[in-house]
Amino acid sequence: MAQKRKTSGTDSKPTAVRRIIAKYGGQTRAIIPILQDIQDRERWLSSQVLEEVARELDVPLAHVYSVATFYKSLSLEPRGRHICTVCMGTACHVRGGTAILEHFERRLRIRAGQTSPDREYTLERVNCLGACALAPLVVADGRYYSQMTESKANAVLETLGRRSERPHRNPSGAGRRR
Amino acid sequence: MAKALTRMTAEEIIGEITASGLRGRGGAGFPTGRKWDLCRREKARPKYLICNGDEGDPGAFMDRSVLEADPHAVLEGMVVGAKAVGAAKGFIYIRNEYPLALERMGIAIRQGRKLGLLGKDILGSGFDFDLEIVRGAGAFVSGEETALIASIEGQRAFPRPRPPYPAQHGLWGQPTVINNVETWANIPSIIRRGAAWFSGLGTETSKGTKIFSLVGKINNTGLVEVPMGIRLRDIVFGIGGGIPGGREFKAVQIGGPSGGCIPNQLLDLPVDYESLSRAGAMMGSGGMIVMDEDTCMVDIALYFLRFTQEESCGKCAPCRIGTRQMAEILARIAAGEGGPEDLKKLEELALTVKHGSLCGLGQTAPNPVLSTMRYFLDEYRAHIDDRRCPALVCKNLITFVIEPEKCVGCLLCLKNCPANAVAGEPKKVHVIDQAACIKCGACFNVCPPKIRAVSKTTP
Structure with missing residues (x-):
């Protein structure tokens, strides 16, 4: 079933990655939770980290990348200090979730999936958070905000330290006409 | 659970579940008793159980609620199932998006071990069974059973062709029963109250x-x-x-x-x-x-196709390419740029994707398109022939206007317009510059309900 980690490495300094891998007994099948735990700590997965995981688990780097790029909860880019997640489930969609997402894009001047250049904010869309009775839903830094409107969204952004401002004409190309 | 462990044989448990008529609650509706029996007959050891809690369907949250509110029902159901098929180890796969469900299931498992309801020699019956939680990583396709198995094995969640079914060749190639959360949670009540009680509810073919x-x-x-x-x-x-x-x-x-x-x-x-x-x-x-009436069916079909296109794992061509082509055609129709041949093309593509795809994701991906075309063809025609969106949703086909006789000049829409497309002065009628308007609907939403001066129109 699962393969044990080979004792490897010339130096045996217990790095964070090694500690996390040890927690899962060095099993290669635990690669997904290992990457998740590393990401919870570092907020993203750098190429150095992926190389270290491949070395420690004794699997090809290509395998680590195949997993890291497949799953949406794993990020190969640095994420912001504040995470805004806009739910795009069907219930949120029929109750106007798209307009809420576009509002966040305009206010944060980034597109969904992007992080602001100052690494303060990451804007994400999620397929469904399973809280459909509260639609449309936004999660900001782990807090759930229900029945979103544009003005409620401004209040949420304010709690994250984004002051309201007079919007500019067509900021950052977001909300462009199709 | 105690009844199943101490007073029933594996055959009796499966007999009871089969007689109850319980069918998988995850979607496809395969008879649960039959699945268990297939796995029981397999000679290979070890065998595994999996609880599929990768509830990815947007708009559905029953499994989250069961996992958060009654995780013990799932545990009990799995212990009963383990006895029935002869499994010693089980996995509960829960979406990453459900932190509370993950936490509570962890508590329930620890409680079970402490009370001797999980682990070695459960309730002194000599039967061993233990459970492990697996946290999902955000991929809709991992709800498909063979893809979910790949995910537990630490691979990308790629589905594989069936047969062989997981009951014969599942996790690490071993016989595996994989059932949905709700299915597992139904088991304890069936054992406790009997198959007749359960099959007394529901219809001829769908019980409970x-x-x-x-x-x-x-x-x-x-x-x-x-x-x-x-x-x-x-x-x-x-x-x-x-x-x-x-x-x-x-x-x-x-x-x-x-x-x-x-x-x-x-x-x-x-x-x-x-x-x-x-x-x-x-x-x-x-x-x-x-x-x-405010929901546009073309927009809904587009929404779902974009969803499946994004979530398609990319392994087989009909799903990977077909969903993309369908989404592009739908986007064209929603933008008012569709032609009369598009409907026929859509239908052809839908049938190809349906019949040619490897797993359930692709095989069912065209359903939202086919069903909306079947019942709401007039809406598709309105978008194509008249360039209008009757539900006033599709941005390219609607315009926001301020009705001069209703506008009181309160400046609200002007202040909230992100595109600076509203011109006006206090107490004077405002006007939307259609060339600058990005159709975000902010003016429509902020205009006070008593005034309602902003309206949406379509040609």
């Missing part, structure tokens, strides 16, 4: 009760547990209390991205596996999204 999440444009939103065979009308207008704001009911979308839209004229349909499939929808995991 089913939980649905009733959401969208409906007054009472939330979860409902109803006997199989209940009429849709009783759910939407009885339990759900109808549509808010005096709007007109248009359709109810059942079965997530694999499902379809059921129109008004089919509201008396009984809710069971077969009736829903015949109507072009699907039981799915049980999401019911109610839509009113």
